[in-house]
Amino acid sequence: MTATNEIPLETAQAKFTSPFDIATPAGAEGWESMYPYYALLSEDQRALDEGKFWFFDGMHNPEPLYPFDTIMTENWWVAASQMSTRVWPVPPALGIDHRIINGYLYVSPNAVSDPEEIGRRAEVFGVRAGHYYGNWDSIYAEWEVKANDCIERLKAITFAPLPDMEPESSVFGHTGTYSSYRLLTSYGELIHNLFEMGSYHFEMLNLGYGAYLTFREFCQQAFPGITDQTVASMVSGIDILLFRPDDEVRKLAKLAVELGVADLVLANDDPHAALAAIGGHANGAQWLAAFEESKEPWFWFSTGAGYTHSDRAWIDDLRLPFTAMRGYIEALQRGEDIRRPLDAILAERTRVTDEYRSYLPTDEDREAFDGLVEIARKVFPFVENHNFYIEHWHHSLFWSKVRELGEVFVAHNFFDDHEDIFFLHRNEVYSALYDLMIGWATGTEARGVTYWRPIVAKRRAIRETLSTWSPPPALGVPPEQITEPLTVMLWGITPESVQEWLGVGAGGEGGNGVLRGVAASPGKVTGRARVITDPEQIHEVADGDILICRITAPSWAPVFSKLGAAVSDVGGIMAHTAIVSREYGLPAVVGTGFATTTIKTGQLVEVDGNQGIVRVLEEDSK
Amino acid sequence: MTSPHILWIDDPAAPGNRVLGGKFGSLAEMTKAGFAVPPGFGITTTAYRHFLEAAGLAERARQVRAQAATADLAAVTALSAEFTAEIEAAPLPADLEQAVRDAYAELERRTGTSLVPVAVRSSGESEDLAGASFAGQYDTYLWVRGADEVLTYLRKCWAGMFGTAVLTYRPDGHEVVAGDHGICVGVQQMVEARSAGVMFTLDPVTGDRSKIVIEGCWGLGEGVVKGDITPSRYTVDKVTFEIVTRALSRQEVQYRFDPTTKVVGLLPVDADRQDAPCLDDSHINELAKLAKRIEQHRGAPQDIEWAVAESGDVHVLQVRPETVWSQRKPEAPILEKKSAVDHVLMRFSGGKLATKAGS
Numbered sequence: 001m002t003a004t005n006e007i008p009l010e011t012a013q014a015k016f017t018s019p020f021d022i023a024t025p026a027g028a029e030g031w032e033s034m035y036p037y038y039a040l041l042s043e044d045q046r047a048l049d050e051g052k053f054w055f056f057d058g059m060h061n062p063e064p065l066y067p068f069d070t071i072m073t074e075n076w077w078v079a080a081s082q083m084s085t086r087v088w089p090v091p092p093a094l095g096i097d098h099r100i101i102n103g104y105l106y107v108s109p110n111a112v113s114d115p116e117e118i119g120r121r122a123e124v125f126g127v128r129a130g131h132y133y134g135n136w137d138s139i140y141a142e143w144e145v146k147a148n149d150c151i152e153r154l155k156a157i158t159f160a161p162l163p164d165m166e167p168e169s170s171v172f173g174h175t176g177t178y179s180s181y182r183l184l185t186s187y188g189e190l191i192h193n194l195f196e197m198g199s200y201h202f203e204m205l206n207l208g209y210g211a212y213l214t215f216r217e218f219c220q221q222a223f224p225g226i227t228d229q230t231v232a233s234m235v236s237g238i239d240i241l242l243f244r245p246d247d248e249v250r251k252l253a254k255l256a257v258e259l260g261v262a263d264l265v266l267a268n269d270d271p272h273a274a275l276a277a278i279g280g281h282a283n284g285a286q287w288l289a290a291f292e293e294s295k296e297p298w299f300w301f302s303t304g305a306g307y308t309h310s311d312r313a314w315i316d317d318l319r320l321p322f323t324a325m326r327g328y329i330e331a332l333q334r335g336e337d338i339r340r341p342l343d344a345i346l347a348e349r350t351r352v353t354d355e356y357r358s359y360l361p362t363d364e365d366r367e368a369f370d371g372l373v374e375i376a377r378k379v380f381p382f383v384e385n386h387n388f389y390i391e392h393w394h395h396s397l398f399w400s401k402v403r404e405l406g407e408v409f410v411a412h413n414f415f416d417d418h419e420d421i422f423f424l425h426r427n428e429v430y431s432a433l434y435d436l437m438i439g440w441a442t443g444t445e446a447r448g449v450t451y452w453r454p455i456v457a458k459r460r461a462i463r464e465t466l467s468t469w470s471p472p473p474a475l476g477v478p479p480e481q482i483t484e485p486l487t488v489m490l491w492g493i494t495p496e497s498v499q500e501w502l503g504v505g506a507g508g509e510g511g512n513g514v515l516r517g518v519a520a521s522p523g524k525v526t527g528r529a530r531v532i533t534d535p536e537q538i539h540e541v542a543d544g545d546i547l548i549c550r551i552t553a554p555s556w557a558p559v560f561s562k563l564g565a566a567v568s569d570v571g572g573i574m575a576h577t578a579i580v581s582r583e584y585g586l587p588a589v590v591g592t593g594f595a596t597t598t599i600k601t602g603q604l605v606e607v608d609g610n611q612g613i614v615r616v617l618e619e620d621s622k
Numbered sequence: 623m624t625s626p627h628i629l630w631i632d633d634p635a636a637p638g639n640r641v642l643g644g645k646f647g648s649l650a651e652m653t654k655a656g657f658a659v660p661p662g663f664g665i666t667t668t669a670y671r672h673f674l675e676a677a678g679l680a681e682r683a684r685q686v687r688a689q690a691a692t693a694d695l696a697a698v699t700a701l702s703a704e705f706t707a708e709i710e711a712a713p714l715p716a717d718l719e720q721a722v723r724d725a726y727a728e729l730e731r732r733t734g735t736s737l738v739p740v741a742v743r744s745s746g747e748s749e750d751l752a753g754a755s756f757a758g759q760y761d762t763y764l765w766v767r768g769a770d771e772v773l774t775y776l777r778k779c780w781a782g783m784f785g786t787a788v789l790t791y792r793p794d795g796h797e798v799v800a801g802d803h804g805i806c807v808g809v810q811q812m813v814e815a816r817s818a819g820v821m822f823t824l825d826p827v828t829g830d831r832s833k834i835v836i837e838g839c840w841g842l843g844e845g846v847v848k849g850d851i852t853p854s855r856y857t858v859d860k861v862t863f864e865i866v867t868r869a870l871s872r873q874e875v876q877y878r879f880d881p882t883t884k885v886v887g888l889l890p891v892d893a894d895r896q897d898a899p900c901l902d903d904s905h906i907n908e909l910a911k912l913a914k915r916i917e918q919h920r921g922a923p924q925d926i927e928w929a930v931a932e933s934g935d936v937h938v939l940q941v942r943p944e945t946v947w948s949q950r951k952p953e954a955p956i957l958e959k960k961s962a963v964d965h966v967l968m969r970f971s972g973g974k975l976a977t978k979a980g981s
Contacts, residue, residue, distance in 0.1 A: 091971040122971050129970070133963045214962075214969040222956050223832040224825075225857060225866035355861045359831035364955035371962030522864055524903075610864055 014502045018050055019475040022101055027465040031103055034067040034459055036425060039074070039100045054099060054106040054475040055493055058570035060307040062533070062550030064103030064466040066422040067459065068402065068429065071191070072307045072395075073098055073105050075198035083202045088128045089121035090206070096487070103466035106475060109487045132207050133375065140204065140382050147200055147389045151297075154193045154397055157186050159404045161411035162440045180437040183408070187433055190401055191426055197394045205386060208379035215376040218368065222360060227519060227610075234353045235376040238345045241388035245301040245314065248294040249321050250338050253328035255290055259283035262329045271318035297393050303538070305551060306391030309403075309422050313396035319539065405429075412436050414448045415456065423459045424452070467533075473501045473569070473593040492518045492570075492591035501593045513616030515592040515599075517567070519609055523587030526606045526617065527564035529599050546607055548599045551590075560586050565607035567595045567614050589614050625721040627669035631662055631810075641666035643745030643806035648920075648941045655919050657912070657938045661732055662740070662810025663725045665776060667747055669718055670805050673780065677712035683784070687803075690789035699786050706781035719773065726769040729811065737767040739812040739879070741939075742775040744782060747804040761785075764842065764886040765812055765879045772809055779807045813937045814879070817900035818843030818929035819853055821909060822944060823860070823917040829947040831923065833866065834858045834910045840891050840900045841876025843927055843939070851876070854900055858910040865906055870899055901930070908936055916941055923948050 019041055024031065032040050041049055061073065081095020094110035112118055132139055162179045170178050216231045256262040261278045268274035275291075278284040295315060303320060304311025314321045328338045353373060360366050406418030414432060415421065424432060432448050439446025478498045487493050500516050530545040532538055541547060547566040560566065565587040587609030595614060599605060604617040629636050629650075636642060636650035642664040653659045674680040686705050690698045730738050743762040761782040763775040782788065783805050819838030824831045837846050837853035845851025857867040874896055875888040901909070909928060916938070917924050923944035929937045957965060 118971070122967075125970060126967050129967060130963060133966065210970050211966045214966045217969065218957065218965075223830055223859075224828060226832070226859065227862075227864055227866070230859065230862050230864070352861050356832055359860070360956075361829070361831070362955045364959055365957070368955065368957040368959075368962070368965070372965065375962040375966060 015477050016053075016474045016502070017472060019054055019099065019101055019106065020046060020050055022475070024102060025465055025469045028102065028462045028469070030458070031462050031466060034103070034423070034425070034462070035065070035070060035100045036074075036427070039070065039098060041099055041101065049099065050476065052097070052108045052476050053479045053498075054101075054108045056471045056473050056570070057105045057107050058471070058473075058550045060305050061105045062570070063308065063310065064463050064469075065100060065105060066309065066463070067425040068422040069308045070100070071194060071426050072198075073100075075195055076202070079195070079198045080202045080206070083206050088132075088207065089125050091118045091122040091125055101475070102469055102471065103463065104469075104471040106471075108476070109479075109482065111479075129207055129210075132204065133211070133378075136204075136378050136382075143200065143203060143382070144389075147197070147394070150193060150197050150200065151389070151394050151397065154190075154197075154394065154401065157190050157193065157401055159183065159186060159401070159408050161408050162436070180440060184430075184433055184437065187405065187430065190398070190405070194398055197390060197398075201386065201390050204379075204382050208383040211372075211375045211379045212383065215372040218372050219356070222365065222369070223356060226356075227522065229519070229521060230352065233349060234356070234373060235380045236349070237377075237381055237384055238340075238342050238349070240381065240384040242384060242392075243340065244388070245298045245321070246324065247340065248298045249324045250328050250340075252287075252291060252294055253325045253332060253338065255287055256325070256329060257332050259287050261287050262333070265322065265329055266326055271322040274322060275318075300393040300396045301388075302392050302396050306387075306395040309399040309419075311396075311399075313392070313399075315396065316400070409436070409448075409452075412439070412446065412449075414446070414452050416453070420452070420456045423456045423463075470597040474498065478502065497591060497593070513598075515567075515589075515595055515614040517589040517592035517595075517612050517614065519612035520590040521566075521586055521588035521609050523565070523609045524607065525565040525587050525609075526604065529601055529603045529605045529616075531596055531599060531601045533596055546605050548595050548601075548605075550596055565589075565609065567592060567599070567605075567607055569593060569595050569597075625717070625724075627666055627672065627718050627721045628725045629664050629666050630725075631659065631664065631808075636664075640747060641668050641804075641806060642808075643667060643747050643804070645743070645745035645940055645942060646806050646808040647745070649808070649810075649938075651920075652916065652938055652941055657916065658936060659938050660811040660813055661729065662808060663729065664745065665722060665725075665807040665809065667804030667806050669721075670780060670807075672715060672718060673712070676715045676718075677709075679708060679712060682708070686784060687789065695786070695790065698789050702784050702786045702789060705784045709781040709784065710777050714773065714777075722773060722776065723769045726772050726809065729809070733811055739765045739767050739814075740772065740809050741812050742766045742772060742779060743808050743810075744779045745806040745808050746783075747806075762844075764844065764877075765884075766809075776807050780805060810939075812879075813929040813931050813939065815842050815929035816932045816934075817841070817905075818927070818939075819846040819900075821913050821926050821928060822923070823913050823926070824923045824944060824947055825857065826944070826946065829950070831947075832860050834860050834913045836901070836906060836909055836913075838900050838928075839871075839876065840873050840895055841878045841889075842886065843929060844877040844886070845888075847927070856901070856906050858906060860910070860914055863907055863910050865903065868899075872897055873900070905930055905934075905936065912936060912938070 057073075061069075065073065077096070077098045081097075084090040085094045092112050094112060097108045097110060099106050099108075112121065162183060166178050169175075212235065215235065216228070219226050219231045219234075253262075253265075256265050259281075261281050261283060264277040264281060265274050268277055275288070278287055281287075299314040299318075299321065301314045302311045303313065303317065331338050357366055357369050360369055402421060403418050406415065406421035409415045409421060409432065410418050414436065421429065432452065435446050435448040435451075439449070479495075481495065482493060497518075525546070527544045527546040529548050530541050531548040532541070533550065541562055543562050544564045545562065547560075547563050548568075549566070550569045563586060567588070568590045570591055570593075587607050589607055589609055589612050592614060599614070599616060603619055606615045606617055608614070626641075629639060629642055631642070631646060631650040631653050633650070634654075636647070637654045638647045638651055640647070642650060646664040649659050649662075650664075671680070674683055682705065686701055690701060693701065726740075729740070730736050741762060741764050761779050763778065766772055766775050783803060817838050817840050819836065820843065821834060821836040823834055825833040825835050834857070836856045836858065838856075839846050839851045839853045846853045851873065852871045854871045854873075855867075855869040856865055858864070859866050873891050876891045877886055878889045879885070880887045880889055912928070913924070913926055916926060920941065920943070925942050925944050926938060927940035929939055931937065960968075
């Protein structure tokens with residue numbers, strides 16, 4: 001089996017900058033030490049890597065990677081790739097390769113070009129994928145059991161500083177292993193738990209995307225120009241888990257009004273002050289009980305893509321759900337109905353589907369349409385719900401466990417702050433833990449007490465420098481075709497977007513203030529740009545602002561109600577954002593490549609979510 | 623007002639009535655269904671036959687048509703010139719003339735406008751039959767004012783039935799559409815159009831029935847119909863009403879009534895409109911919804927002429943069945959016949975969906 005690139009090298013086509021020609025920004029020298037050797041470019045493999053097409057995965061990692069956080073990218077480097085390469089050998093596609101360049105993740109899909117090999121893979125693929133499609137619902141039910149079990153085991157993992165004296169229970173229970181060993185094995189369990197969930201992540205995902213993509217292509221052939229959001233609206237579920245956190249907030253808003261504690265929510269911008277005030281109210285206990293019930297698990301809802309520890313969940317930062325709750329309470333006080341109109345949404349889905357069907361030219365087409373709608377609707381609950389189980393619930397919980405471990409290092413005087421753990425790669429953490437155990441075991445100062453602080457300080461400075469560098473959307477040699485389904489579905493990378501980037505990169509279009517991307521949500525709006533590169537800044541948006549970001553996250557939705565429109569550098573039709581932003585009716589253009597680097601806060605911009613075009617109309621008027 | 627020669631399009635007997643010809647019969651249906659059709663009346667096919675009989679031209683008309691069906695083009699041209707001159711010179715029966723004058727006066731009353739400008743146009747019995755649209759073959763006279771002018775153009779429309787193009791019209795390269803074609807002449811209040819054009823309730827290029835294609839220009843829609851003004855073109859999704867594509871066209875001249883020459887001609891477009899779209903998004907949306915309602919009402923794809931008045935009101939000027947795709951046998955299916963799972967598996971095998979060869 002050989003991984004080849006899809007580009008005929010003799011073709012004299014436009015290229016992006018070679019990944020080997022990317023200079024390190026001044027002040028970021030030595031960044032490579034933060035990442036594992038296998039994720040870096042190397043002179044040994046220059047011939048292999050230079051001819052490939054590398055695109056920036058800003059969708060999952062808009063910021064420079066923290067060393068620890070590479071666990072997420074490393075996970076899918078294997079977990080997603082092995083599915084296409086070896087589990088269901090997708091006939092023309094292998095896995096997706098990774099490189100970290102100046103702290104940012106670049107990925108490259110590998111293709112199979114030998115027709116015989118494609119044929120051999122197709123046979124195996126047909127049998128295996130056919131089994132999954134044929135038993136989808138029961139396999140998905142099994143999947144939910146596995147996912148829940150994995151999360152329960154993750155919850156059970158705890159980290160505590162090693163005790164001054166080993167407890168008696170170890171001695172009189174004759175355990176033979178002690179706190180040090182449990183600390184080390186708990187860490188192992190934590191890491192393996194992540195890889196376990198990471199593997200479930202892709203068990204059904206590529207197949208789900210493939211079925212949906214097939215339906216989408218059929219629609220595009222039958223109804224040229226049909227928009228992606230219309231295709232999605234025909235199969236999208238109405239009771240998907242991603243809406244549940246918001247539904248819980250609506251429920252809590254309603255209960256607050258009923259119990260007479262609504263004014264306490266409105267009067268306190270600080271959620272903790274609001275909770276304290278409610279606690280003092282006669283009906284407070286009842287509301288707080290409902291609040292606690294909603295939180296588990298629905299507030300394990302990441303404010304980002306969930307792939308980095310800096311994507312805090314609602315449960316860590318209650319400002320987002322409380323901002324939303326205040327909005328719902330005010331709506332209720334105006335006498336509005338804040339329930340999502342489920343019947344109307346479902347009726348609209350039926351109407352749209354039936355109507356397109358009626359416009360097909362032949363009975364055979366209607367038969368094909370019916371079959372493809374059915375299979376797309378069958379796979380969609382998994383496609384939509386896996387996000388909640390994995391990126392939101394599991395991964396948010398995972399990050400909180402890593403912080404718990406960070407506290408152990410603080411207690412043992414390795415770090416000043418539990419967040420410092422994220423400046424160590426997971427394998428360095430394993431070494432540091434062993435170092436900590438040695439110190440505990442021997443009763444002397446561990447080497448780590450003086451070893452890690454300067455390294456953490458240096459890495460922090462490097463990362464800050466790297467975060468001011470703008471990663472180009474693509475590097476290397478662009479492909480003629482893209483066969484890897486995830487690349488198209490998730491990142492929205494098509495030959496057209498590659499050409500667009502080439503034009504902008506070469507100074508062709510960037511200068512006239514026009515950016516093109518994927519029309520993710522319809523509508524046309526003009527407003528002042530607000531460029532957000534750090535999720536923390538999301539609270540700064542003002543009414544009517546046009547959000548310009550590397551990527552939007554579904555849990556930003558409560559803030560979306562303030563926005564005029566959203567524009568992102570990265571993302572395709574099935575990006576986490578697209579699903580929810582369509583529901584909120586916010587005009588959005590995703591996958592523009594360069595919005596955060598070409599648009600500046602304060603500029604007047606027009607966002608055309610029908611056409612996928614963003615125009616800068618005038619400079620900052622302030 | 624019960625002359626057999628005149629039938630108002632809002633008369634209960636009007637919808638689909640053969641004496642109004644295809645176009646006007648359809649407009650009567652649209653009026654009845656509540657669409658915004660400008661008021662007007664038809665000078666019926668009965669009136670036309672009455673005229674031919676009274677002038678002693680009925681038998682000649684049949685002969686001319688029969689001869690034209692087999693003659694070469696030069697002979698048809700000569701025949702046409704000779705017979706149209708006879709029609710224009712023949713006397714009009716007095717009862718018919720009076721009926722037209724009375725009807726025009728009634729239209730002035732109804733619109734509250736003396737010398738109300740009207741469009742005078744032919745509405746043939748045979749159009750819409752056998753897939754023959756007779757598109758562009760019949761005459762339309764715009765901005766006609768006063769009963770005398772209406773009578774003049776009435777004759778021209780009748781004479782136009784014997785124009786060379788009509789006599790030799792072969793819609794599918796088959797037989798000349800022969801027979802005893804009656805003609806109604808419609809008289810309808812002019813819409814002083816800010817912009818106007820045509821729209822189809824399918825994509826006329828691909829046959830995709832999930833689209834509405836709108837072509838429009840500044841001024842009257844004449845230029846779009848004739849083809850001497852390149853229209854702006856919008857494709858709208860018929861299910862969601864999203865505007866899928868827009869091809870804007872710069873426009874320097876437009877068809878408008880010229881107050882100096884008193885006729886409709888090509889006049890300059892205001893400088894600030896030349897590069898501007900002739901329709902804003904809300905009008906595109908309104909037109910598309912209108913087209914969809916008309917198609918639903920008529921039960922088949924339609925070709926619709928429309929106008930937007932300076933006031934912003936949208937009017938339906940003409941509806942007729944779409945004749946190209948509607949006649950065609952459905953193409954081969956888009957996909958090869960196989961199970962949905964097999965289609966998905968094929969998709970993973972690379973490239974596009976397996977489409978039916980030759981479609």
